Amino acid sequence: MTFPAVRAKIEATTLLKSWSERLDLLAQQQGTAAYAFVMGSCAELLAAFEIPLFLPEINCLQTAISGAAQGLLQHAEEQGYPSDICNYLKADVGMHLQGRQLPDKRLPAPCLAIATTACNTYIKWAEIWQRLYNMPLFVFDIPGTRNPAHPSQPGDPAFAADLAYMTEQVRNLISLCEQITGKRLDPDRLSHALDCTNRMGQTFRQMLALNQQEPACFDAVRQGGAYLGVFNAYRGSEAGVRYFSNALEELQQIRQRSLREPAVEAPFRLLFAGLPCYPLYSQFIRMFSTRGGLFVSSTYLQFASGGGCMGYQYDTARPVESFAEGLLLTTREAMDSMFLAGDRLFEAQAACRADGVVFHGVKSCRTVSTGLADARLALQSRSSIPTLLLESDMMDRRLISPAQMQNRIDAFFETLRLRRQGGAP
Amino acid sequence: MVDDCFVKLIFVVQTIQAFLFDPARQECYGSPMSLHEPLFFGQTVPCDASLEQMLAACRDLLCDTGFPTVKRWQEQGGTVLGHFQVYVPEEIAHAAGMLPVKLGCTTGGSNQPGAHFGSYLCSVVKQVFSLADEGTLRPDLFVVPSICDAARNLPAIWSRNFSTPCRTLYLPQNCTGEAAENYLQQEYAGFAAVVSEVTGRVLDTESVRRSIAVYNRNRSLLRELYALKSREPGKLAVDECYLLTAVGSLLLPEEHNRLLEQVLPLLALRQSQQQDKIRVVLCGCFCEQPPLGMLEAIARSCHVVSDDLLIGLRWLTGDVALQGDPLAALAHAYCSSSSYSPVQHDAQRQGADLLVQQVKQHGAQAVVITAPKMCEPGLDELVPVVAALTAAGIPSCVCEFEQGMTSFELVELQVETFSENILYAGGQS
């Protein structure tokens, strides 16, 4: 990457730091926050009630990048948590068992937890908090696609039944928030938050579209991670809107520069499917970038933004109903991008003109990883694009063997180079 | 007249007759010759058959990797619903004349990673896929309840590899209000619509209601079997109880009912084993089933007085109402009188507390927890469960397992150590 999107990276770091600091301050003042997950976080609703939002997944991946995760995992395992469970969950539990104290910050206790069925582990995870803190837990049923061949669409009777159930649950969640805060929902505040998310999502979508063309403007795993962090932590806020509009502007400038000064050797355009390798975050990306690879697109952006990067536009005139419908559609999009990845990758790799597809399955996350090997087979049956399947973890350094990983990556690039020299068959 | 020295033949014939009297079902059967052939077991057992012979027949059926009962049903033109663990309302498929088969209870099928899966996955997902992939079992409809993250990937993988239809069943996790019950009734209606599409039969109220009655009977017989095991565990080892229950996953409920009706009186007459064994509750078997060898190893040192083996077959704890809309009745039963397993969130109760109650209710001394490898929901509950047991002063022992394991030395080592330290080491000196 000749012109990295530096500004977006720095601004993201600043914003996430201030998010952490606000939570730290809250913890110091014995305040509490709502715990929710990135897929179906209900951020706009919580914002309308001014309930601070804590996203444990983001906190966990930060501990993996900083190296603090290993101690948390070890601590949880010593309490009997098995080695085979989601390591996000395990590190989080380790943190709670150590008094919500990390080397650089403290975290507030939960006043409410929201776990959608986008990932079933969310529920098990939240049940553990419930045992620790006895706070209200709202389990949010979000029915996904029943038949991979025929997803129901708005207008179908089946969709109407799901939507009715969603709306009813949203109303119940609103009553719960009203109970917790002692105030009524202000529909205007909800509308405003939804409007912010509308603008963020639309911009995010444009940014992703930019990378579909050549030359690519950003690495979807490296810079993509920064975009995701802000999207999730600042959903429904003006700060989020500003960040994304700056980020888009930066990418447009990078694109102009790249067109004027093209790279000596065009990078290998790669599509990433799966989850990042957070314990070796930079090293993992470098294993590709030093060989001339650039991730132009990533399925991670789709599900880890809770489907938000599709740019769904809420109808701010009827905020509650539209919130329910948006939650159903975006979360279903997130679920489809995991469970139905295999059916969508062929179009995705064609759309981003990929030279190769990298699948990274992790032990921690069966939601995303279970289907990857088959998705790869399905892609291979339709296309001759080179693929690489790696397995490691997103949290636990012990599960990662960099020597093995680099060897496989080297072999993959030997294939990509051979193809480029000989012209793809 | 049929030779009545063959018990199996009798209940097979009665089952068939019951079917034949139901005009809606007749199309399943080809020539009348099939009347005189044993339908399911592929073998006959005399009516004075001993309990041991019946158990052996159950074992043969369960260990037969060729799925003889299912094959035979399909050869005769019957359609098969294959469904994944834990609970699926089989009544809906049964009412349309399908043979509901609960997958993942048998010993067959490869549990190797295979080409389609990565390494970090439980055996049961791999096994169910490999059964279809190797052509051993091809249900006409495959249904997966959205029990866990791994299972939720199965329908897409299935539909990419096989042409037979499949569907996810989104059972509610938030069963707190009326909304969930209404939603579930709709979800069942969607399931019923697929069943109709596959079988070409429109489901009417009467036929679903009839099926509910058959399953009510089945659940009540299983409750009797479990009550006997709790009362007199020396009469029924856990592996035997498993055999009697698990064949239900491969038979029509009518036929399973006949088997249980034959077996229960024989069990009552059985001599109880008097051995030094501890009374335990076995838990952790709600989805992936421990291999028989492992249950035998546990039975060598323990009297299992209660367990969650194949809990899905006993999911509804009471009778489903025979009045009103049958789908509404099934939905109501699910939301109001379910068993517990880690794949089902329950806003009112937690698994750990229920287990402590279960131990007390059955007068058990200890708990053996079988922890399925790579099973997220099961393993996530391990610590809370052990903590609750410890707090209640109940000793527990955790053994990891997977369906395809063939070596039980470690299990034996752990269960034996556990049991001998409860039985002997403390008291005498």
Added chain:
Amino acid sequence: MTRYAAGIDLGAACTKVIIIDADGQLLARSLEKTGFQPDQAAARCLAQALEDAGLEQGDLSAIISTGFARHLASMRHRAVTELTAATHGARLLFPAAGSVLDLGGQTIKACRFDENAKILAFRLNEKCASGTGSFLERTARIMGVGLEQVDALARQSLHPAPISSVCAVFAESEIISQLMQAVPPQDIMQGALVACVDRALQILRQVGLQDELVLVGGVLRFATAAQLLQQKLACQIRLPGDDMLQFVAALGAARIGIRFGGNVSS
């Protein structure tokens, strides 16, 4: 009349027999390779011990078998697992012991027990041999270090290498990649020992720590392992003498024979 009991430990590699009297006094012990016929090995080994003790088999009030092939010893009155046996053995050797950690070639076992040697909690590595003796052996082999040199080498280390993956099978690629980054061999060796000890500690912490911990198992041939454990644990650590190291389970089995007799079915 004095009562005597024999404990037979039918281990994967060796079969060990111990004969003690009612006071726990050691009368005889013997050891031989288990081989492919554990029952015969046990019979030979028992005969040898009886001869050394000047006793007949009929003099024994109890013969208790333990170890991996415990159910194959046909002369046994009762079989107990090696976990139970090691606990009783440890308690006999060290009357204040509260837990045992067994560091074997393929298994790590930890037990916590009460004053009657009743096991309160135990744990073992169930699914993989990560961090067991076989990882250390492989590491040493890859670096061309004899097993007897391991301690001397590790002692020279100032900065133990962080070794995160202790899978015995992937040892090669990990160790070679460390060597490639020019990490000194002593730091790799020490790093491997630290990693194995950490893995063992993790299993030990799951059963909960007691005041006095008895260490047994083949990994203790590396003195560094015990030293590292002592550094990381606040509790008292006990090591059976070299002559008893292999006999702890057999001793415990014999002790169970004295305490509970041989007439319990199992």
Added chain:
Amino acid sequence: MNRFDPPFTAGVDVGSTQTKAVLLDAGAMIAGTAIIDTGFDVDAAARAVFGQLLTGIGLQADEVRMVAGTGYGRFRIEFGDLQVTEISCHARGAVHLFPDTRTVLDMGGQDTKAIRVAADGGVIDFSMNDKCAAGTGRFLSAAAAVLEMPLDELAAVAATASHPVTISTTCTVFAETEILAWVARGKAINDILLGAHQAIASRSLALLKRVGLQPAITFTGGVSRNSCMVAQLEQLLGSWVQVGEQTPFAGALGAALFARDRLMGLQQAAQP
């Protein structure tokens, strides 16, 4: 000596157990092979095997114009001119030995790889054993160690078995325990060994399926000498598996071919 024409090129494959070397002449004819145990000093092993290769045919080191290294120790070979992964090398070597090869199975001490290759020896797709999969040669050495039997006799003993046991553990080290358990249960040694071979073969099959195997299949790496493994694979695949004298050297051969490509490229560039 005269049979081979200079310039010579060589490939050295430093594997986890053994180090192999192959010498090629100008016409890509195999002029010599050598093999030694890797031991702990990778560079020394590479030098030793290279020396053995040269003495075998009476060449001086400077007569070998280009040396390629492969295998885990490839970056440690100080006299190597280029490094290529063993995946590309096995593919290239297998296609050179058997031009109709479309799928390669390489079974070595630490890794098992399935590779789908193009007609020119280029890698189309590959898949390797994951952590904790027992399908490697190490499993057999473990079995040999437990049963106190020389490694090269395993195949002959296993071939006499009729009722193989099932070995299901996924950890190679635990496989030893499982083998011992079968011994304790009184199973015949040959049945246990055949079970071990079958366990590995079926795991390899999974890898092969993962790359979408196509005939013809060439079996390379150290274990390709094991006739029982060949038979088990053939039975599972229902087709022939190509093996030969040189298949254990396929990695080094591939490396030598890459070295030769590089040399010829440089020569062409030098002569306008």
